[in-house]
Amino acid sequence: MNEQIIEDLSSPWSGNTVHLVTVDGNQLIKKQYRKKEGYLREVHALRTVPQTICPSLVDAYEQQQTIYTTYEPLQKDIQxxxxxxxxxxxxxxxxxxxxxxxxxxxxxxxxxxxxxxxxxxxxxxxxxxxxxxxxxxxxxxxxxxxxxxxxxxxxxxxxxxxxxxxxxxxxxxxxxxxxxxxxxxxxxxxxxxxxxxxxxxxxxxxxxxxxxxxxxxxxxxxxxxxxxxxxxxxxxxxxxxxxxxxxxxxxxxxxxxx
Incomplete structure (x- = not known):
């Protein structure tokens, strides 16, 4: 798997490591969780919520507490x-x-x-x-x-x-x-x-x-x-x-x- 980091999107509040990456030419969000609880909750949600209102879960690695999801940025500013x-x-x-x-x-x-x-x-x-x-x-x-x-x-x-x-x-x-x-x-x-x-x-x-x-x-x-x-x-x-x-x-x- 050919992975390259495009941008660091990490937040100091959560302590998670979040990167916009390219994987084999596709832009994805890679999120590594500081706490196992956050990983388990997010994976559960992404497997439960209709994909019309959440990103798609591409891969999940429990041992590394890391997920890859589709990149779904805002296309315009919201008032x-x-x-x-x-x-x-x-x-x-x-x-x-x-x-x-x-x-x-x-x-x-x-x-x-x-x-x-x-x-x-x-x-x-x-x-x-x-x-x-x-x-x-x-x-x-x-x-x-x-x-x-x-x-x-x-x-x-x-x-x-x-x-x-x-x-x-x-x-x-x-x-x-x-x-x-x-x-x-x-x-x-x-x-x-x-x-x-x-x-x-x-x-x-x-x-x-x-x-x-x-x-x-x-x-x-x-x-x-x-x-x-x-x-x-x-x-x-x-x-x-x-x-x-x-x-x-x-x-x-x-x-x-x-």
């Missing part, structure tokens, strides 16, 4: 006003095409939980310890109780969730259709977690995004609760990475105080 519609549509397609009524499952470490709430509760003590148990425990408990009440009314369908839907993880196929990149965080979970995350971190127009997603407004109570829980989890991450003075942190605080 902020258009991004909400694109992400909303992609999340809707991802969630609809991978919907299943099973347990939560993390392909990266094999962890399973009966419900998404069970999964979140396994991490919550760590969040609260970081962001301030005295300040947020009461809000956390009331939020968990509201979600539990909603669960008792209706069984929730689970699906593959991306957990990092944003502009940097959007590409375009050769026919011009948009698709998701970078599935190293993707697990089987509650689709509204993706929705809550995007609303907090990236949304330009909430109305446009929710319309493109075809959001069921009877689930607004669960979505609002997930926004609070996601804000707590993200604050935990930001504090631990010395980013408590950022706009992202302020967005999370606003979700919890408004």
């Amino acid at each position: 902020a006003a258009d991004l909400d519609e694109i992400i909303g549509s992609l999340l809707r397609q991802l969630h609809q095409h991978t919907a299943q009524k099973t347990s939560v499952f993390d392909p990266g470490n094999g962890v399973t939980k009966e419900t998404w709430l069970d999964y979140l509760e396994s991490f919550a003590p760590n969040w609260l310890q970081t962001i301030g148990t005295d300040k947020y425990e009461s809000m956390y408990c009331s939020t968990i109780n509201s979600v539990r009440a909603a669960y008792n009314k209706k069984q929730r369908a689970l699906c593959l969730i991306h957990r990092d839907a944003r502009l940097a993880n959007v590409g375009q196929g050769r026919n011009g259709h948009f698709l998701f990149l970078d599935f190293e965080l993707a697990i089987i979970g509650d689709p509204l977690w993706d929705v809550a995350r995007y609303l907090i971190q990236s949304v330009h127009s909430e109305t446009t995004f929710l319309k493109a997603y075809e959001f069921d407004h009877t689930e607004i109570e669960v979505l609002q609760a997930y926004k609070k829980l996601y804000a707590m989890s993200f604050m935990n991450y930001l504090i631990k990475n010395k980013q408590a003075d950022t706009l992202d942190f302020k967005k999370c605080v606003n979700v919890l105080t408004n």
